[in-house]
Amino acid sequence: MALPSKIIVTRFSAMGDVAMVASVLKEFVKQFPSVSIIMVSRPLFKAFFENIPNVQFHAFYPKDKHKGLKGILALKKELALEGADALADLHFNLRSRILAFLLKRSGLQVKQLDKGRAEKKMLTRLKNKVLTPLKPTVERYADVFRQLGFQFVLQHKLEPKKLPLPNLAHALFSDDGSKKIGIAPFAQHPYKVFPLAKMQEVIANLSQENVDIFIFGGGKTEQDQAQKWQALYPNVHNTIGRFTLKEELALIANLDLMISMDSSGMHMASLMGVRCVSIWGATHPFAGFLGHGQSLDDCIQVAHPNRPNSIYGNKACNCDGIEAIDLVTPEMIINKIKQII
Secondary structure, eight states, rough: OOOOOOOEEEEOOOOOHHHHHHHHHHHHHHOOOOOOEEEEEEEEGGGGGSSSSSSEEEOOOTTTTTTHHHHHHHHHHHHHTTOSSSSSSSOOOOHHHHHHHHHTTTOOOEEEEEOOHHHHHHHHHHHOOOOOOOOOOOHHHHHHHHHHOOOOOOOOOOOOOOOOOOGTTTTTTTOTTTTEEEEEOOOOOGGGGGHHHHHHHHHHTTSSSSEEEEEOOOOOHHHHHHHHHHHHSEEEOOOTSOOHHHHHHHHTTOOSEEESSSSSSHHHHHHHOOOEEEEEEEEEEETTSSOOOGGGGEEEOOOOOOOOOOOSSSSEEETTEEGGGGGGHHHHHHHHHHHOO
16 A cells, blocks of 8 residues: 555644654654645644644634534545545544544545553552553654554654744843753643742752743743742743744754753753753653653652652642652752753
8 A cells, every 4th residue: 555645643732742743743754755744733833833844734723613523524624625645643532533533434544543541550550550661652653654654763862953033032042151041840730840939949049150041831820920030030031921932932942951840841842952851740751751852861850659640740649748749859950950051
């Protein structure tokens, strides 16, 4: 059977997962330059794919024209006009599975993500926990393309690519002699967030060095916190609310190092080829969500028999009366950063 020449790829959310898909597609189009990709995701995430050749973005609007079964039928009709011959379902949720069923009936070859739920359950259960590295999520994504017949090999290496800075950022990056460090101190779930008072200790310490610190995140509460740090310490810059996602990626591409939770900040750094020191609490890099090309040696974590207790960090992970993320100290992070820079 001939290899597909035009593939629809679906991954609707979340931000970190979509960024990982972009990292995979960057490598795929290099190895298979004759193949066209139609990437279906939420419009916010279009920025992840704008610098990847042969990738056409198709926006998915789950709260508007693509809402419910009627909306999925409309999306199927839109995609049917693209002339694709295969679908790579990299989400495997209810919406993507319905879409896959409809497109398969139209004659497309369909392959879907294996999320590895059974082994993830063994990794996160409290009794008889099997603490062993699982297949990286990016490899699970690559497997779907392999099922379509492609001899696809991920390199698992960071590929730095400087992007032009947005105009508003030129002054922030004007000191050629300082190291540029990004910090993404927030996450969707509180059990993945390093306590902000402790993160402030990290920022206070780094601000005394020859560095410029850039705080990344989203939302009013996070913006207010970043603004507070900017007012308190020299060479600390709040990026929240000032730049689009596309512009944030350009900022990250010009960093020397990123500091992040187990969150989208890490995966955005990977997409831009930037080394990331990541901080882990209730979750664990063994679950397969370490940033593509990042090193386990750059993961800041403290061993405890209850870790991990969830894949997404949406459950409290109490360790001898202390939340798992609280076992990490500011000194661990500071020492690691100084070791690198």
